[in-house]
Amino acid sequence: RKEVEQDPGPFNVPEGATVAFNCTYSNSASQSFFWYRQDCRKEPKLLMSVYSSGNEDGRFTAQLNRASQYISLLIRDSKLSDSATYLCVVNPNQAGTALIFGKGTTLSVSS
Amino acid sequence: DTEVTQTPKHLVMGMTNKKSLKCEQHMGHRAMYWYKQKAKKPPELMFVYSYEKLSINESVPSRFSPECPNSSLLNLHLHALQPEDSALYLCASSQEYSTGREQYFGPGTRLTVT
Numbered sequence: 001r002k003e004v005e006q007d008p009g010p011f012n013v014p015e016g017a018t019v020a021f022n023c024t025y026s027n028s029a030s031q032s033f034f035w036y037r038q039d040c041r042k043e044p045k046l047l048m049s050v051y052s053s054g055n056e057d058g059r060f061t062a063q064l065n066r067a068s069q070y071i072s073l074l075i076r077d078s079k080l081s082d083s084a085t086y087l088c089v090v091n092p093n094q095a096g097t098a099l100i101f102g103k104g105t106t107l108s109v110s111s
Numbered sequence: 112d113t114e115v116t117q118t119p120k121h122l123v124m125g126m127t128n129k130k131s132l133k134c135e136q137h138m139g140h141r142a143m144y145w146y147k148q149k150a151k152k153p154p155e156l157m158f159v160y161s162y163e164k165l166s167i168n169e170s171v172p173s174r175f176s177p178e179c180p181n182s183s184l185l186n187l188h189l190h191a192l193q194p195e196d197s198a199l200y201l202c203a204s205s206q207e208y209s210t211g212r213e214q215y216f217g218p219g220t221r222l223t224v225t
Contacts, residue, residue, distance in 0.1 A: 032211050043201055043216040044154065087153060091211030098144070098167060099214060101153035 003027065004090050006102040013109055017078045021105045023088030024070045033071045034089040035062055038104065044087055048073070078109045114138075115217035117202050123223045126192060132220045134185040134202030140215075142166075142208035143185040145177060146201040148219075154201055160185060161208035192224045 005024045013019050025033075032051050036044035048055050050071060054063040061074040071090075075082055088102035115136045124130050134143065142161050146154035159167035160179040168177075174196075176188040185202055199221050203214040 034213060041199070041221075043219050046213050046215065049213050093211060096167065098156050098159055098208070099211065103153050 003092070003100045004088055004102040006086075006088050006105045008103060008105060010106040010108050013078055013107070015078055015080060015109055015111050017109075018074065018076045019078060019107065020072055020074045021086055021088075021107075022070055022072050023090075023102055024068075025088075025090045025092075025100075026069070027090070027092045027094070028066075028069060029093045030069075030090045031093040032091040033062075033064060034091075034099070035060075035071075035073050036087040036089060037084040038087060039084050047086070075107075078107075080109050080111060083107055083109045115202055115204055115215050117200075117217035117220055119220055120218065121221050121223075123225060124189065124192065125225055126194070128192075129188070129190045131189065132187040132200055132202075132222075134187075134217055135183055136204040136215070136217075137183055138204060138215070139182075140204035140206055141182060142205045143179065144203040144205075144214060145185065145187050146203065146216075148199045148201055154216075158187075159208055166208055189222075192222075194224050197223045 035047040038044045048062045050062045059076045063072045085104040087104045090100045118133045145157040148154045157171045158177045163179045178186040199219045201219045202217040205214045206212045
């Protein structure tokens, strides 16, 4: 099982739609989780941090299910500007190991 | 302020050149990172500095040489690169390495090796 797995997509949705991405992780000791968005040819930008069961920021909600070892990101009322690649990132909480990046999920929102 | 700056934005170099990439943060972070990113792939960790000491070297070829002159600055010295080293080089910082907190990325240097 890969350490951090994401559905690569692409997810193609119309404006106003609700879309959800899932991310699974293999290390049950993982403590903290992050969603980054990355626009084409730009750097990853932190979208949300998840340290407990979840987090909400406006149209974005992240939920953590430790028992099943997955994190989800829900985007409500999608905007054209939400089109990007969303990276799931996990802190495996192992000495000598830095954050582990998923391969990313591509979202395309159309009018 | 969560800003990490990187210079230059773009760099074209020949295989015999020596060049350096620079990164700076003023957030008081004690961990800094170099990543390499190829198109349509996630960032790939190269080096981690914690409290100005090299903590992780992910088996990076010696033609890449990192340096951390102080807690705010991180350099990546490049020498005798290969065309396959062309990529986006990202610097990041975080409060501390050991706590696994958020990392903040700079805009990157897009490197082309000819």
